[in-house]
Amino acid sequence: MSTHVGRSWDGPGDIEATCPCPKAPCGLIDRDNVSDECDQHPYEHMKSIRTRHSADDCPGVGRDVVVAMARTYAARNEIIREAMTEAEGYYSVGLLDAIDEYRAAVEHEAAERILSAPFRDHMLQPHQRRAAANLIDPKESK
DSSP: OOOOSSSSSSSOHHHHSSSOOOOOOOOOOOEEGOOOOOOSGGGOOOOOOOOOGGGOOOOOOOOHHHHHHHHHHHHHHHHHHHTTSTTTOOOOHHHHHHHHHHHHHHHHHHHHHHSSSSSHHHHHOHHHHHHHHHHHHTTTTT
């Protein structure tokens, strides 16, 4: 039986978002489908796994959030890289604040997608969708 695993606490996080492994529907990594380029999830690296569930018990939501996190993380790093190539070699703290706000907006969008998805699309009860959205974006998903 396949297992979905993650190194982040309480579900998929930045570690899963930035690793090259294919993501399961929940956003975690399928232990049987780990990328050779990954330095986080293969057994031989002996890293602690903090989150797991069997493929049969997969909630089936979360991948969109992880994909959004990875996109935001990559965009942030690209902006910083570009800013560091400036002749002065520095970047504005305001730029970082703007990027963090963008990430919050992306996470909010993902939470709202969970809340608004039809029941038949993911088989979660309304209270389960609310709990999932609140984990992603507790301030905005009310």
